[in-house]
Amino acid sequence: KQEVTQIPAALSVPEGENLVLNCSFTDSAIYNLQWFRQDPGKGLTSLLLIQSSQREQTSGRLNASLDKSSGRSTLYIAASQPGDSATYLCALYGLSGGSNYKLTFGKGTLLTVNP
Amino acid sequence: DAGVTQSPTHLIKTRGQQVTLRCSPKSGHDTVSWYQQALGQGPQFIFQYYEEEERQRGNFPDRFSGHQFPNYSSELNVNALLLGDSALYLCASSLGWGRRAYEQYFGPGTRLTVT
Numbered sequence: 682k683q684e685v686t687q688i689p690a691a692l693s694v695p696e697g698e699n700l701v702l703n704c705s706f707t708d709s710a711i712y713n714l715q716w717f718r719q720d721p722g723k724g725l726t727s728l729l730l731i732q733s734s735q736r737e738q739t740s741g742r743l744n745a746s747l748d749k750s751s752g753r754s755t756l757y758i759a760a761s762q763p764g765d766s767a768t769y770l771c772a773l774y775g776l777s778g779g780s781n782y783k784l785t786f787g788k789g790t791l792l793t794v795n796p
Numbered sequence: 797d798a799g800v801t802q803s804p805t806h807l808i809k810t811r812g813q814q815v816t817l818r819c820s821p822k823s824g825h826d827t828v829s830w831y832q833q834a835l836g837q838g839p840q841f842i843f844q845y846y847e848e849e850e851r852q853r854g855n856f857p858d859r860f861s862g863h864q865f866p867n868y869s870s871e872l873n874v875n876a877l878l879l880g881d882s883a884l885y886l887c888a889s890s891l892g893w894g895r896r897a898y899e900q901y902f903g904p905g906t907r908l909t910v911t
Contacts, residue, residue, distance in 0.1 A: 712898050724886060725902040770838055774898040782894050783852055786838030
């Protein structure tokens with residue numbers, strides 16, 4: 682069974698700081714990995730999608746990496762802003778067993794960027 | 797181009813009652829997946845519909861059932877509501893099933909409160 686862990690559970694940083702959010706998973710049989718943003722009580726906004734054959738993806742101030750062999754992904758946010766405050770979720774689209782063809786999510790990291 | 801829409805936004809029900817939630821997929825998408833997100837947790841996969849059939853199901857009891865219509869919209873029904881069913885219910889749409897359905901677009905969710 683795929684297990685997805687996100688560390689830290691919560692993070693508070695001053696504005697302008699660069700930061701890294703971590704995601705680890707137990708089953709490397711994945712099709713892709715996706716990072717989402719969720720504002721309080723709202724739906725999910727996709728930030729970056731990395732195919733299993735890729736190593737990283739970039740969008741603006743965001744960079745996500747994927748290392749299937751070690752079961753890890755990181756989301757790097759450069760020059761953080763108060764508007765980045767949200768919960769960030771990591772999700773994997775599986776290819777085997779109970780994770781087949783569906784997204785398995787971590788519990789998320791709650792990010793607060795202080796002005 | 798309309799994204800994924802869900803109705804209603806909020807709902808309050810009493811234990812033992814039944815509830816129906818609705819979802820319209822993003823234009824051009826034919827697959828709908830439903831997720832339950834309890835407070836402080838990541839979304840959990842409930843089931844997925846493609847060509848009006850349930851294709852995959854997560855670890856949810858039979859009280860949770862669904863339907864997909866010819867226009868690809870979908871309903872989630874929950875019978876005999878329990879307090880533990882209180883959650884944000886998220887609908888996601890994608891194109892195709894299986895490997896093709898890896899990029900999922902999420903709606904804003906329906907907040908269900910069971911008292």
